[in-house]
Structure formats: C-alpha cells, structure tokens
Amino acid sequence: MSREAGSWTDLATEALARAGFRSGGGRSQVLELLATQGCALTALEIDRRLPGVGRATVYRALDQLESLGLVQRVDLGSDAAGYERLDPEGHHHHHIVCERCGKVVPFEDAALERAIKRVSHQASFDVAEHDVTLRGTCARCSG
C-alpha cells in the first residue's frame, strides 16, 4: 500500500527505460532533482541547480518527461513555466499564488477533485489532466 521514498524515481526510470531512453546523463539528474521537490520548479531554476547540465538538456528532458506523463507543466502566472513530478493515480495538489510577492503554496481538496472529475466525464473531450490556480495576496503581503 505504501511506497518507499524513492518510488517515483524508480517508476520514472523504469518508464524511461521502457520508452527506449538511455540513462546516466543530464536527464537523470533532472529527474532526480524533481523527485526531491514537493512543488513546482522552473526550467531556469533547475538549470541553475544543475551546474553540469546544459540549459537545452533541461528543457529537452522536461519535454520528454512531460510526454511520458511523469511530469506536469504548470503555469503560475510568472514568465517562466513550472514543472513538478506527477504521481501516477496518487494525490496531486494545486497552487495558490501571491500576486504581490510570487509565493506559491500547494493545497489539496477532495471535493474540488470530485467536481473536476465529474465535469471531465461530462465533457465531450477526453480529459487527461487539469490544473487549478488560485491567485491573491498572502497573509504576509496583506498584513
């Protein structure tokens, strides 16, 4: 029922291997970094934290991981897109963003998920993913 801490990494590595990707390069480093993050990171932040990995490699890796459904891209209103790991069938969170200071806080809500699931089924689209973003002012900035 419960998984080890590194399970997403294992799952992702396996999925990459199955898809015919090689391991050991920059892509693996991107993957491992994302595994340790609870929330979204921008491509440039990832690039900054992986000095040995080129920027292009980071973007290419994120693209591939997203195609495989291992990573989700999220738009949080800033100029740069955020990327975070996507737990298969597991809990997933959404984001509240402070329009003043840019702070991002994740949250989960079961009722919200249910509503979205229902809408998704009703739609004529075959809905694969979704995201919800709340925007406002954080306690510190309101204060």
Added chain:
Amino acid sequence: MSREAGSWTDLATEALARAGFRSGGGRSQVLELLATQGCALTALEIDRRLPGVGRATVYRALDQLESLGLVQRVDLGSDAAGYERLDPEGHHHHHIVCERCGKVVPFEDAALERAIKRVSHQASFDVAEHDVTLRGTCARCSG
C-alpha cells in the same frame, strides 16, 4: 436584473473614466473588441484584429484592464497568454483545451465554483481570483 448587451462596455468605460484614464484611443478599441468575445483572445490576436493599434498599446491596455479587474488573463498552455473580459460578480467560465489541435471550449460548473469558494475561504491567502484548465483531446482529434 438583466442588463443590456453592451453593459460590460459601459461598465468598463465608466471604471476607466473613474480611474482617470482617457477615452477614444487604442485602449477603447481593445475594450470594445473584448466586449464582443465570449472567450479568450491572445494579445497578438487582438493586435492582428486592430490594424490601427500598435502592439505595445494592446499590451499596455490589457495590463491596465487587468489591474482594474475588468479583464482576466488566462494561461492556456500555448506560448501566448489569453485575455477575456471578467463579468463583475457574474457567471464566469473555465476552459478545456485540446492538446492536439489547440481548440478551446469554455464550460461552467456550479459545484466546482462552490468547492473553489470554500477552499478560498479556508486558505490563509486573500484569494481574489482563480482559474481552472482541463487538458485533453477533443472529440474530433480523438477520432
């Protein structure tokens, strides 16, 4: 209880005047174009549809209208941000986007809104707005 068709334009024009903005220029044209649209338009699309108006003016106008709460910016996954009018306290919709062809379809759902409203109140943030995006494949692209 009901409003005339042009009410949002009137409301927006009034809000602009109250905020000390002048009228008659490119900003008014941007405003009038958005008034006729049911869904989001990108800045570049707006620029293309308003030949006499410069691109910078379009971006500046959208920024101002957004600050006044008359327009909402929405990220639909494409490179360019979308903008659509925001009815004050009125119905508002969200979007389903086809990842294959880019088609955007609006939808409304009361239960979803209720869930979001509840989450917004629980949060430590002062939530001002929100948006929900569903992504998948449209009927036509699913084949």
Added chain:
DNA sequence: ATGACTGCAAAGCCTTTGCACGCAA
C-alpha cells in the same frame, strides 16, 4: 562502432521598455 545524448551558441517568439509625436481634456 553506432547513434542517442549533450553542451554551447544562435535563433525565435512573446512581451516590455524607451522615446518622440499627437491628441484628449
């Protein structure tokens, strides 16, 4: 040995900024 993968640098695209002219008030 082979070709997937990578880094670097250049190019692309959306968006913002600087500046001088024009028009609403």
Added chain:
DNA sequence: TTGCGTGCAAAGGCTTTGCAGTCAT
C-alpha cells in the same frame, strides 16, 4: 497648453533549434 496616450523600434527573457563532440550500449 499640458501631459496622458500612442506607435515604432529596440531590448529583454524564456524557450527552441542547429551542430559537432561525447558517451552509453
């Protein structure tokens, strides 16, 4: 007349692409 508003062009920032060298298999 005043200074807000505008258009044009240049600059800025994120992302993608081209290309040749490198490394996993």
